[in-house]
Amino acid sequence: MAVAYQSSQTTAWGSRGTITITHPTSLAEGDLMLAIIVVTSTVQNTPSGWTLIQTLSANVTDMSIYRKIATAADVSAGSTSWTGGDAGEDKWGMISRFTGTDQTTPIAVYGTGSDYSATPSLASTITPTKANSILVQYWMGRDGGTATINASGYAVANNNPTWTEIADAPRNNLNGSGNHCAVGVAYGDYAPASATGNSSLTWSGVLDTVLLILAVEPPTPPTTSSFFQLF
Numbered sequence: 001m002a003v004a005y006q007s008s009q010t011t012a013w014g015s016r017g018t019i020t021i022t023h024p025t026s027l028a029e030g031d032l033m034l035a036i037i038v039v040t041s042t043v044q045n046t047p048s049g050w051t052l053i054q055t056l057s058a059n060v061t062d063m064s065i066y067r068k069i070a071t072a073a074d075v076s077a078g079s080t081s082w083t084g085g086d087a088g089e090d091k092w093g094m095i096s097r098f099t100g101t102d103q104t105t106p107i108a109v110y111g112t113g114s115d116y117s118a119t120p121s122l123a124s125t126i127t128p129t130k131a132n133s134i135l136v137q138y139w140m141g142r143d144g145g146t147a148t149i150n151a152s153g154y155a156v157a158n159n160n161p162t163w164t165e166i167a168d169a170p171r172n173n174l175n176g177s178g179n180h181c182a183v184g185v186a187y188g189d190y191a192p193a194s195a196t197g198n199s200s201l202t203w204s205g206v207l208d209t210v211l212l213i214l215a216v217e218p219p220t221p222p223t224t225s226s227f228f229q230l231f
Contacts, residue, residue, distance in 0.1 A: 001099065002100050002132060003100045003101055003132065003216055004098065004099050004100055005096065005134060006025075006026065006031070006099055008024055008095065008097070008166050009021055009023065009094065009095055010093065010094040010167060010169070011094070012092065013090055014090065014091065015087065015088055015089060016085070016087060016091055017084075017085050017086060017087035018084075019037060019044065019082045019091045019092075020079050020080070020082075021079060022079045022095075023075075023077070023080065023095060023097075024096065024097035026097075027074065027097055028070065028075060029070055029074075029075055030099075030103065031070045031099055032070070032098040032101040032106045033067065033069075033095050033096070034065065034066070034067055034098065035050070035065070035096075036063065036064070036093060036094050037063075037082050037091065038061065038062070038063050038181070039085055039089055040061050040174060040175050040181075041060055041089055042084070042085045043062050043064060043085075044083065044084050045082060045083050045084035046066065047066075047081065049071070049074075050066045050067070051066060051067050052064060052066055053065040053066060053107065054110070054212060056140070056210040056211075056212060058208045059143065059179075059208040060142075061174070061181055063138065065138055065212050067107055069103055089175060090171060090175050092171065092183060094166070094167055101216055101217065101218065102217050102218060102219045107216065108128070109126045109128060109129065109214070109215050110126060110215070111124035111125060111212070111213050112124055112210070113211045114208075114209060114211070115209050116207070116209065117206060117207075118202065118205055118207070120139075120209045120211070122199050122211050124211055125196050125197050126195070126196050126214070126215055127194060127195045128190060128194075128217060129193060129215075130220070131192060132189075132190075132191055133193075133215040133216055133217045134188070134190065134215070134216040135161065135187060135188050135196065135213060135216075136187045136213070136214050136215075137154055137185065137186050137201070137213045138211065138212045139151060139183065139184040139185070139201050139209065140181070140209070141209040142179060142182075142208055143180065143206060143207045144179050144180075145179070146172050146173060146180060147204075148180070149170050149180055150168050150170055150184075151165070151168050151182060151201055151202070151204075152202050152204075153200070153201055153202035154200075154201055155199070156188075156196040156197055156198065156200075156213075157196065157198045158195060158196055159191070159194065160188075161188030161190050161191075162188055162189070163187065163188040164187055165184070165185070166187060167183060168182075180205075182203060182207060184201060184203075187216075
């Protein structure tokens with residue numbers, strides 16, 4: 001089975017201490033869940049069974065990416081909650097579902113970068129360890145101002161795939177502070193096991209920007225052996 005993106009569920013921007021996200025439609029045991037949580041100032045607690053890939057900060061706003069292979073308990077639970085935040089802080093989150101992934105190391109490589117730009121091009125190259133993976137770019141930016149900032153033009157420098165946007169989530173007047181924040185997430189099928197080169201994006205305004213790019217990888221093919229039997 002090839003690695004495939006299936007669906008996502010989001011929780012809209014809002015002030016809350018705990019952020020709860022419904023699991024994506026048709027979640028099954030063995031599926032890979034990838035979560036992004038964006039908060040102002042206070043990082044949420046990592047839920048039991050989830051692995052934090054990395055937290056990146058831009059202008060006192062944090063973007064955290066997590067992964068988990070779904071269990072039967074996840075399927076029956078129907079949602080996951082990130083606790084421990086300040087109830088007065090704006091938060092946004094999303095869980096995405098992938099099938100056909102490696103069950104032990106679904107995310108073998110990832111890269112990060114940061115810039116202050118409307119057109120960031122970041123030296124965040126990664127090299128998937130296997131062919132036929134899926135690249136996922138997670139972008140987040142924040143700056144002063146009240147304009148709505150949207151994302152477009154996702155790309156990597158080498159073997160650039162066709163990108164499908166999963167989320168474009170701007171937030172004006174973040175925490176009532178007059179600042180704005182933007183989140184952009186997209187994926188693309190990436191055939192070679194070779195370096196991606198820089199990642200790039202276009203915002204509709206200048207933002208203090210961070211990026212995490214990762215490769216969702218397929219299982220390792222089974223080894224085959226041959227033998228001769230003498231009679």
